[in-house]
Amino acid sequence: MTTEATTQDEERIPFSCCLDCGSRCELVAVKRGGKLVRIDTPAGRPDTAVLPRLVPCARGRAHRRLLSASERVLHPLRRTGPRGTGEFEEVSWDTALNLVAENLTAIQTEGSTEAVLCGTGAGAAGSPGFSGGGALRRFFSFWGPITGLGGNMSFHSVGLAENWMYGGTVDASDRATLQESRLIVLWGNNPAETHMGPNTEFFIAEARDRGAKVIVIDARYTDSGVLADEWIPIRPGTDVALAAAVAFELEHNEWVDRQFLARCTTGYDAYRDYVLGVSDGVAKTPEWAQDITDVPADTIRSLARDLGTLKPTAILPGWGPQRTLNGEQFPRAMITLACMTGSVGVHGGGAAGLGFRKGAVFPMPGMRSGPHGAGRTLHNATWAADVLSGDLQPPVKMVYAAGTNIVNRSPNTRTNIDALRQCEFVVVNEPYMTPTAREADLVLPIALNLERWEILRSWGHNAHGFMSPPVTEPAGEAKTDYWVFSQLARRLGFFEEYTQGRDEEEWVQHMAAGAGPAAEALLRDGVARLDRELHVGLADFRIDPEAHPLPTPSGRIELVNPAAEEAGVPAIASYEPQPTVPPGCLRLLTPHSRLRANSVLHANAWLQRLEPHALWISAQDAAEREINNGEEVVVRNENGTVVVPAKVTERITPGVVCLYQGTWYEPDETGVDRGGCANTLTGHGLSPSNGIATHSACVTVRRAES
Numbered sequence: 001m002t003t004e005a006t007t008q009d010e011e012r013i014p015f016s017c018c019l020d021c022g023s024r025c026e027l028v029a030v031k032r033g034g035k036l037v038r039i040d041t042p043a044g045r046p047d048t049a050v051l052p053r054l055v056p057c058a059r060g061r062a063h064r065r066l067l068s069a070s071e072r073v074l075h076p077l078r079r080t081g082p083r084g085t086g087e088f089e090e091v092s093w094d095t096a097l098n099l100v101a102e103n104l105t106a107i108q109t110e111g112s113t114e115a116v117l118c119g120t121g122a123g124a125a126g127s128p129g130f131s132g133g134g135a136l137r138r139f140f141s142f143w144g145p146i147t148g149l150g151g152n153m154s155f156h157s158v159g160l161a162e163n164w165m166y167g168g169t170v171d172a173s174d175r176a177t178l179q180e181s182r183l184i185v186l187w188g189n190n191p192a193e194t195h196m197g198p199n200t201e202f203f204i205a206e207a208r209d210r211g212a213k214v215i216v217i218d219a220r221y222t223d224s225g226v227l228a229d230e231w232i233p234i235r236p237g238t239d240v241a242l243a244a245a246v247a248f249e250l251e252h253n254e255w256v257d258r259q260f261l262a263r264c265t266t267g268y269d270a271y272r273d274y275v276l277g278v279s280d281g282v283a284k285t286p287e288w289a290q291d292i293t294d295v296p297a298d299t300i301r302s303l304a305r306d307l308g309t310l311k312p313t314a315i316l317p318g319w320g321p322q323r324t325l326n327g328e329q330f331p332r333a334m335i336t337l338a339c340m341t342g343s344v345g346v347h348g349g350g351a352a353g354l355g356f357r358k359g360a361v362f363p364m365p366g367m368r369s370g371p372h373g374a375g376r377t378l379h380n381a382t383w384a385a386d387v388l389s390g391d392l393q394p395p396v397k398m399v400y401a402a403g404t405n406i407v408n409r410s411p412n413t414r415t416n417i418d419a420l421r422q423c424e425f426v427v428v429n430e431p432y433m434t435p436t437a438r439e440a441d442l443v444l445p446i447a448l449n450l451e452r453w454e455i456l457r458s459w460g461h462n463a464h465g466f467m468s469p470p471v472t473e474p475a476g477e478a479k480t481d482y483w484v485f486s487q488l489a490r491r492l493g494f495f496e497e498y499t500q501g502r503d504e505e506e507w508v509q510h511m512a513a514g515a516g517p518a519a520e521a522l523l524r525d526g527v528a529r530l531d532r533e534l535h536v537g538l539a540d541f542r543i544d545p546e547a548h549p550l551p552t553p554s555g556r557i558e559l560v561n562p563a564a565e566e567a568g569v570p571a572i573a574s575y576e577p578q579p580t581v582p583p584g585c586l587r588l589l590t591p592h593s594r595l596r597a598n599s600v601l602h603a604n605a606w607l608q609r610l611e612p613h614a615l616w617i618s619a620q621d622a623a624e625r626e627i628n629n630g631e632e633v634v635v636r637n638e639n640g641t642v643v644v645p646a647k648v649t650e651r652i653t654p655g656v657v658c659l660y661q662g663t664w665y666e667p668d669e670t671g672v673d674r675g676g677c678a679n680t681l682t683g684h685g686l687s688p689s690n691g692i693a694t695h696s697a698c699v700t701v702r703r704a705e706s
């Protein structure tokens, strides 16, 4: 890789942000006199509509601060005190690795490899096998069938809806095509903070400059509100009722694209009969939806008019509304509206699904895995309850977690801790002393993004590849996940199979060299894009569905789904109410924060200072509880208790409170979480098809001193 031009003794080293984020961004580490002095952005990269620069957010620019975080683990640590007390002693790498190998060998000798829970999940980069969960899974694939974790915590119901309706992951359009939109509806979607796809907010702003109308539908006025002409506050969990009323208005006013429905979909009659009340006697009028959603009937009519008359329309649903007890119906309703408005397969429109570019996967050779898969799989959301149930045979004796703060990131944090405490041996690969590390018997210090080689692809939104070098030596005795698992593989007898004779740099070079036509640019610049033509997803299908059928039974978009019924979900995208909020309670939302990638950046003091962690509460709900802005409040439900300051704001609709996820669990002596970990308050409830339902939580809120 080439470094950029230097001035005097200044060196500029390109690298990539490898956080678990919907974007991937280019950065430059600036070193002076060999010392890392700041993080910058690349100069001179072309900035066009087709290939805009991948501009980093504050999280990317703050990578340097992580190197010196006070929570950093610098040496292998072995527990000396009770779990959770943080009492550890330093041990050598040899001692630590031997201990892990001895525990694994003992379990293998007993013939019960499934007694090991492979703790992976949200947190680290999604590289092919170098870091975090990917590296851990690959390691165990050579060792034996373990207990794995499954169940998509991020977009379970959207993926399912795409399977049912499109026959698989739908081929979305390039984000740059949003510039052609005349109407963009961010429905429970907050690209300014969640960055689902590089430059999404840039393209939305471009569209707006060209005259597009932008509408945000959300219980909160998020940072994406600045992109919008209109904010429609809504009661969480009722989006499908709003969609049904919009559909009613589209029908009533003849704003439905019947030609598209007839040519490209099946099953619309059943949905039309539902919204008109033919099938159940209840017409889904704006007045009907007003009482359910808290959205005024006139606002619903206006929204329907926009959707029916401003073409092309891009409906961009977020993933938050599907993390509810009725979550399956939201993405299905969005896809149904996209079909009714004829938005699928056109420039500036979209399929209203995940937004992933199916045909734009950056090519890269993989790392061959071993013969073993998971012997059994527990759900990511409910694994702790399973471990504690006593029903597992063999019971889980050992947990190995890498690239995940599993205590923090799974619903019901206190149960997660109980589950770890029941296990005989817990080992974590971690850069920081997280709440999960505090529960471990052994903590192995892991190198950060700036300290290791990495190669990875952009998420599904476009086709970038990134090769990121280390720009500084690992702090203390920190090592990479790959090094740790290589050394364990050596002790357990499969070093050659695991490494295939390559160290990390050699693996990265090997993969970059295998990146097809983009290899040269990737090796030279550290970033490359596969294609440069703007792509409109499903354009061919729209023009000729017979010649370009979808992989559904009918070859068309199916609005009635027998597979949904088999999963316990209605056949069409009907509104299914959530359990009502108990008297005196408020609905709790726990979205991602722009200042963290899950819980990874909790240890970045620069970022956390930008916005103090607090519970968003409406002025109306605060007044009813005599809560003033900044005062500490007690937030409680059956799962736990959190004490945090209140942020009294008009930016959240009454009846709803919001606590960003990702701050670390920090219990006091009474078990009250002073760290404000959102999952202290979320439970194990699942939707009918086993999607997580963290946004269905309810809490009481009161002033701390009352």
Ligand code: SF4
Residues within 6 Å of the ligand: 017, 018, 019, 021, 022, 023, 024, 025, 055, 056, 057, 058, 059, 060, 061, 195, 597
């Ligand atoms: S966190 Fe995401 S948006 Fe921010 S710099 Fe990293 S990849 Fe880019």
